[in-house]
Amino acid sequence: MTAVIIVGAGPAGMAAALTLVEAGLRPIVVDEAQRAGGQIFRRPPPGFTRPPAALYGADAAAATRLHLAFDALGDRIDYRPQTLVWAVEPDAVHLQGPQGRVRLDRGPLLLATGATDRLLPVDGWTKPGVFSLGGSQVALKAQGVAIGRRVAFCGTGPLLYLVAYQYAKAGAEVAAVLDTSAFGDGIRALPLLAADPAKLARGIYYLGWLRAHGVPVHHGVRPLTVHGESVTGLTWRDAGRRLNETRCDALALGFGLRSETQLADLAGVPFRFDPIRRQYLPDIDQDGRAPAGAVYLAGDGAAVRGAAAAETAGRLAALALAADLGRPVDTAARDALRGRMARFERFARGLDAAFPFPVDLLDTATDDTLLCRCEAVTVGTMRHAVGELGAEDVNRAKAFVRPGMGRCQGRMCGLATSELHARLRGLPPDQAGRLRGQAPVKPVPLA
Amino acid sequence: MTPDIVIVGGGLVGCSAALHLARAGRRPLLLEVGRIGAAASGVNFGGVRVQGRALFELPLALRSRAIWDNLVDIVGTDCEYRRSGHLRLAKTPADLDAVAAYAEKVRPAGLDLEVIDGAEIRRRHPAFNATLAGATWSAGDGQANPRLAGPAFARAARAAGAEIRDNAKVVAIEPVAAGFAVATADGQRVTVPQVINSAGAWAPDLAASLGDAAPGRAIYPNMVVTEPLPPLISCSLGTYGNGVYLRQVERGNVVFGMGRGRLAAPDRAVPSAETSLAAMAEAAWLLPRLAHAHVIRTWTGIEGELADGQPVIGPSPRHQGLFHAFGLSGHGFQLAPAIGAVLAELATAGSSPTPLDGFSITRFTAG
Ligand SMILES: Cc1cc2nc3c(=O)[nH]c(=O)nc-3n(C[C@H](O)[C@H](O)[C@H](O)COP(=O)(O)OP(=O)(O)OC[C@H]3O[C@@H](n4cnc5c(N)ncnc54)[C@H](O)[C@@H]3O)c2cc1C
Ligand SMILES: Cc1cc2nc3c(=O)[nH]c(=O)nc-3n(C[C@H](O)[C@H](O)[C@H](O)COP(=O)(O)OP(=O)(O)OC[C@H]3O[C@@H](n4cnc5c(N)ncnc54)[C@H](O)[C@@H]3O)c2cc1C
Numbered sequence: 001m002t003a004v005i006i007v008g009a010g011p012a013g014m015a016a017a018l019t020l021v022e023a024g025l026r027p028i029v030v031d032e033a034q035r036a037g038g039q040i041f042r043r044p045p046p047g048f049t050r051p052p053a054a055l056y057g058a059d060a061a062a063a064t065r066l067h068l069a070f071d072a073l074g075d076r077i078d079y080r081p082q083t084l085v086w087a088v089e090p091d092a093v094h095l096q097g098p099q100g101r102v103r104l105d106r107g108p109l110l111l112a113t114g115a116t117d118r119l120l121p122v123d124g125w126t127k128p129g130v131f132s133l134g135g136s137q138v139a140l141k142a143q144g145v146a147i148g149r150r151v152a153f154c155g156t157g158p159l160l161y162l163v164a165y166q167y168a169k170a171g172a173e174v175a176a177v178l179d180t181s182a183f184g185d186g187i188r189a190l191p192l193l194a195a196d197p198a199k200l201a202r203g204i205y206y207l208g209w210l211r212a213h214g215v216p217v218h219h220g221v222r223p224l225t226v227h228g229e230s231v232t233g234l235t236w237r238d239a240g241r242r243l244n245e246t247r248c249d250a251l252a253l254g255f256g257l258r259s260e261t262q263l264a265d266l267a268g269v270p271f272r273f274d275p276i277r278r279q280y281l282p283d284i285d286q287d288g289r290a291p292a293g294a295v296y297l298a299g300d301g302a303a304v305r306g307a308a309a310a311e312t313a314g315r316l317a318a319l320a321l322a323a324d325l326g327r328p329v330d331t332a333a334r335d336a337l338r339g340r341m342a343r344f345e346r347f348a349r350g351l352d353a354a355f356p357f358p359v360d361l362l363d364t365a366t367d368d369t370l371l372c373r374c375e376a377v378t379v380g381t382m383r384h385a386v387g388e389l390g391a392e393d394v395n396r397a398k399a400f401v402r403p404g405m406g407r408c409q410g411r412m413c414g415l416a417t418s419e420l421h422a423r424l425r426g427l428p429p430d431q432a433g434r435l436r437g438q439a440p441v442k443p444v445p446l447a
Numbered sequence: 448m449t450p451d452i453v454i455v456g457g458g459l460v461g462c463s464a465a466l467h468l469a470r471a472g473r474r475p476l477l478l479e480v481g482r483i484g485a486a487a488s489g490v491n492f493g494g495v496r497v498q499g500r501a502l503f504e505l506p507l508a509l510r511s512r513a514i515w516d517n518l519v520d521i522v523g524t525d526c527e528y529r530r531s532g533h534l535r536l537a538k539t540p541a542d543l544d545a546v547a548a549y550a551e552k553v554r555p556a557g558l559d560l561e562v563i564d565g566a567e568i569r570r571r572h573p574a575f576n577a578t579l580a581g582a583t584w585s586a587g588d589g590q591a592n593p594r595l596a597g598p599a600f601a602r603a604a605r606a607a608g609a610e611i612r613d614n615a616k617v618v619a620i621e622p623v624a625a626g627f628a629v630a631t632a633d634g635q636r637v638t639v640p641q642v643i644n645s646a647g648a649w650a651p652d653l654a655a656s657l658g659d660a661a662p663g664r665a666i667y668p669n670m671v672v673t674e675p676l677p678p679l680i681s682c683s684l685g686t687y688g689n690g691v692y693l694r695q696v697e698r699g700n701v702v703f704g705m706g707r708g709r710l711a712a713p714d715r716a717v718p719s720a721e722t723s724l725a726a727m728a729e730a731a732w733l734l735p736r737l738a739h740a741h742v743i744r745t746w747t748g749i750e751g752e753l754a755d756g757q758p759v760i761g762p763s764p765r766h767q768g769l770f771h772a773f774g775l776s777g778h779g780f781q782l783a784p785a786i787g788a789v790l791a792e793l794a795t796a797g798s799s800p801t802p803l804d805g806f807s808i809t810r811f812t813a814g
């Protein structure tokens with residue numbers, strides 16, 4: 001039998017590996033990172049010695065448990081860190097890593113590729129000193145450095161508060177937390193958020209902590225312009241439409257997370273539009289199984305639900321895979337996992353309601369605002385592509401004026417481009433279509 | 448307005464035909480199953496070269512060159528066409544003999560090629576692999592942005608009065624007394640005296656449904672592109688034989704192709720990783736400085752190739768009023784503008800000043 005290949009060693013991939021080993025299989029685990037852990041349980045390089053409590057806060061216990069269990073797998077898995085899966089073909093999976101380029105026969109595939117920041121263009125957002133929210137957290141977690149002395153956090157989503165809190169705890173001055181969602185959004189979402197009371201309590205704790213430590217927190221904000229050659233401040237409108245300026249030497253921007261789905265695309269998995277997450281996502285069943293091709297998805301790469309859900313989904317997808325290979329599966333355990341996933345999904349919907357994606361920013365963005373930074377495509381150019389050139393969908397806009405055609409292949413700007421396209425045509429976002437994926441999913445060296 | 452001719456397929460061939468017909472006072476209706484100019488015409492390498500073509504193809508190719516050279520006047524935009532020149536590289540002395548002999552052969556037909564030896568290559572292009580035996584240089588050839596070409600011709604055609612419909616799949620062409628009843632998937636039917644079959648890789652099936660058979664298959668040329676790089680090479684180039692072809696677009700990305708992708712599902716071609724890796728190795732051999740670049744994307748497209756590697760262009764031997772233009776066999780982007788002009792002449796005047804001997808579909812049935 002051809003070996004199972006797990007892509008990603010975050011909570012979803014690690015949990016899947018543990019479950020498959022329990023089922024008597026020896027999966028290959030491929031992960032781009034230097035050490036297993038994924039986004040949230042990212043470990044600093046060897047030699048950095050911040051303790052788990054400082055790195056992972058309230059998740060320290062979960063992080064340590066998973067790290068230890070995964071490390072203990074030893075030879076029972078074929079673990080390949082620092083290795084990128086750059087192509088998936090009908091019969092092969094292609095790797096690029098310390099062993100150079102390697103072709104694996106394609107066995108069952110479990111994709112646990114995680115998420116990245118969901119971005120929206122703000123005038124000046126590509127200036128030095130502006131970071132994605134996730135990037136600012138990575139700087140802190142992996143390198144133990146802050147992105148600036150006086151940092152403003154703008155955008156939306158639970159990470160906004162979490163990262164601001166982590167920065168404050170690490171000794172940085174937090175200039176402000178500028179949330180684009182309205183205070184009322186959060187209140188209305190409470191019934192859904194009650195699906196995970198512990199997490200809800202934690203979110204409220206971060207907010208309270210920031211307030212208690214004198215950090216200005218504003219809701220219903222609309223960011224306007226980033227000032228300075230290198231960031232010196234941000235002007236924004238408050239909920240009452242009054243103009244404000246926050247002075248800072250670094251700005252973290254982020255509007256929630258988006259799933260990394262390119263490998264599923266290459267593997268031939270069909271996609272459907274998820275109106276909650278406003279993204280085309282792999283069309284899978286409740287256990288993470290794709291309709292064909294022995295492909296399974298788990299974690300934020302299938303749909304953003306957070307780390308605890310990712311771990312649960314990793315187990316569930318691994319059980320589905322094992323069952324499909326004819327291994328005996330504990331159905332009671334599986335049903336319990338399904339029940340937990342339903343609660344996670346409810347909570348995720350609550351988060352979306354509490355922190356809606358403020359796509360109206362695209363309506364007021366100036367023509368000069370950069371949309372695609374790789375190819376320097378502005379919002380105005382995109383308006384021209386849709387208006388004068390008649391680009392019918394995002395792939396056409398890309399063909400005409402290049403958004404999504406650069407190094408990142410639309411991983412950063414793709415969603416904003418779709419939203420802008422749809423808004424310019426007065427249509428819902430699914431009508432913009434989705435950028436087609438191709439190998440390599442990330443740049444690979446030519447030689 | 449009732450159409451007097453239907454064009455099936457909105458690639459560059461169909462769009463150019465629509466433009467030339469509309470300008471000749473005809474009322475073309477173009478039906479395209481997907482998006483205009485998004486199939487082979489929209490994803491090809493963008494090479495606009497005359498050199499290397501068969502002798503009987505040269506009059507058509509040179510006519511197309513004249514259109515490419517005057518694109519702004521003809522369609523109102525340059526589609527990023529640049530007359531950058533084209534190098535046909537010879538790796539071995541035997542290859543150099545072959546390309547030099549070709550240069551001799553085509554001179555009387557009006558194609559001027561300069562034969563360059565290895566030392567001269569090294570002088571002009573120090574970045575190239577130093578072991579190349581030589582090349583032929585075609586100063587009048589160039590390169591263009593394929594993504595812009597079809598839509599630009601379609602916009603110009605529309606402005607000239609052509610009706611152009613996308614998302615319109617032709618499901619049947621039925622000979623009737625008044626010409627042809629053309630049925631689309633949405634249940635509409637239109638009857639016209641004339642039909643042009645320019646449905647690219649799908650055209651042979653349409654032709655066969657009307658009794659006009661041409662043996663061929665679909666091919667999927669495999670393409671690779673790097674991140675934007677500093678200026679490295681200004682001309683387009685190919686390698687004698689089936690080697691790599693390569694150019695650098697204005698943005699700085701180096702685009703190259705070699706070998707074939709494959710079909711993953713009906714009408715869905717995908718690049719092949721193995722082919723891409725082979726092309727990458729070849730590109731790095733040719734331009735050692737590329738070794739440090741990153742590849743950001745690979746792709747392919749679906750193109751029709753006929754048994755003898757040459758297109759069919761001309762009237763149906765069976766049905767008066769039916770014209771075929773397909774099987775462009777991987778080199779039709781350069782030809783397409785002129786093919787459209789020729790089709791308009793055939794449909795309107797019954798003949799074209801451009802010699803079309805060698806393109807007749809009867810070559811597959813006669814004898
Ligand atoms: C920047 C960022 C910061 C976050 N911070 C927090 C936080 O502080 N608290 C919190 O609760 N949640 C946080 N989240 C959300 C949390 O990370 C996720 O919910 C959780 O990590 C999801 O786990 P996962 O296993 O699905 O994916 P991940 O943990 O993201 O793991 C995916 C892994 O797959 C690898 N991978 C992806 N593609 C490939 C490929 N082609 N080849 C090889 N390897 C590949 C990645 O390198 C990564 O190691 C954050 C998310 C992001 C994006
Ligand atoms: C990857 C690649 C690289 C290439 N590189 C070069 C190059 O560098 N130089 C060069 O000269 N040539 C090149 N070619 C070849 C060139 O692209 C083609 O020969 C040329 O574009 C063909 O144009 P076309 O209009 O005939 O076909 P297409 O562009 O394929 O158009 C045919 C159209 O017909 C439509 N259609 C099909 N069936 C129906 C139906 N039933 N109803 C309605 N519409 C239908 C299709 O959707 C399609 O849009 C390359 C081709 C590929 C694929």
